[in-house]
Amino acid sequence: MLRVENLGVCRGAKTVLSDVQLELRPGEVLGVLGPNGAGKSTLLGALCGELQPSGGAVLLDERPLGAWSGPERARRLAVLPQSSTLSFAFRVEEVVGMGRLPHASGRQRDAEIIAAALASADAGHLVGRSYLELSGGERQRVHLARVLAQLWPGATGQSLLLDEPTSMLDPLHQHTTLQAARDFAGRGVAVLVILHDLNLAARYCDRILLLDRGRPHALGTPEEVLRAEPLQAVFGLEVLVQTHPERGHPLIVAR
Numbered sequence: 001m002l003r004v005e006n007l008g009v010c011r012g013a014k015t016v017l018s019d020v021q022l023e024l025r026p027g028e029v030l031g032v033l034g035p036n037g038a039g040k041s042t043l044l045g046a047l048c049g050e051l052q053p054s055g056g057a058v059l060l061d062e063r064p065l066g067a068w069s070g071p072e073r074a075r076r077l078a079v080l081p082q083s084s085t086l087s088f089a090f091r092v093e094e095v096v097g098m099g100r101l102p103h104a105s106g107r108q109r110d111a112e113i114i115a116a117a118l119a120s121a122d123a124g125h126l127v128g129r130s131y132l133e134l135s136g137g138e139r140q141r142v143h144l145a146r147v148l149a150q151l152w153p154g155a156t157g158q159s160l161l162l163d164e165p166t167s168m169l170d171p172l173h174q175h176t177t178l179q180a181a182r183d184f185a186g187r188g189v190a191v192l193v194i195l196h197d198l199n200l201a202a203r204y205c206d207r208i209l210l211l212d213r214g215r216p217h218a219l220g221t222p223e224e225v226l227r228a229e230p231l232q233a234v235f236g237l238e239v240l241v242q243t244h245p246e247r248g249h250p251l252i253v254a255r
Contacts, residue, residue: 001026001061002047002077002159002190008055009042017042017214020056024190026156029181031205032194033225035235038211040194041082044163047192048079061157074102075158078147082163082194084139089130092123095142099150117149118142120183122176136168144177148184156188163194178204198252202226202244210234226250 003023009016017039024030032040045051046058049065058065060076068076078099086095093114100110118124123141131139144165151158162181166174178193182204185191195201201208201222208225210218212234218225231239231252238255 001157002059004047004053004056004058006056007043007046007053007058009039009046009051010054011042015054015214017046018055019215021216022209022219024159024192025207026188026190027185028206029178029185029191029193029204031201031208032192032211033196033198033201033208034211034217037213038234039214040211041163042214043211044079044081044161044192044194047159048077048161049073050079060159071102074150077159077161078150079161080143080147080163080165082167084143086131089132092118092126092129092131092134092142095131096145096149099146099148099152102150113149113152114145117145117152120148120180121145122173137170137173140165140168141173141177144180148180151184151189154184154187154189158188159190159192160184161192164196165193166195166197166200174200198226198231198239202250202252203247222250226252 001023004020007020008018032043034040042051046053060068096114096117097110121141121144123145126138151160165177169177178200181191181193205222207220208222209216210225210230217234218230226241228239228241231237240253240255242251244251
């Protein structure tokens, strides 16, 4: 399990994240919401070890994150950053295969996993194409397949961190991506996903952390967090919160 205690992060003299208490639970999708500059990507950077906390601790199975070796940690924790770039003309399946580097599962098994991960990201039809020839949304789906392949097939004890994975995607593939995250959670993986779309968060997340100016404003179920008062307080946006007529989760409409 990945968790943080009293997490704080500074950039220079400025505190950009503080007082965060959080645990990622097996089988759960945790959404992180907040306006630009609220500290969402900073939180993810601390959770994956890219950023060093200025206070508190990041623990993976009760061991400090820095105590894990690189390959050992990579088999337990996969991260999809906000932007992933490659400047070489790798084939799509080679990019996805990079997710298998921490493993020694053999070429045949790796090929099976690469194909399955691409299918989960609805990117199987891109096999054989150069990464550099792809659109932005296609590249994003290929990188999603890469991090899925890194943890495939997904199990309790693993964590998947996704930073705005739907930002460049059309509506269909926004749902495809978040359903893939939900499927991994269904296998016991703890999933954290940073989102801007409140309604996608309401549909796919079990819990939501609402950040405001580097501090937690609310943490709870979508029904507890996605209410008119906290959304106006954090985003400055007046909304109507209704109940989805078929699924029953909150449905947010700007006034």
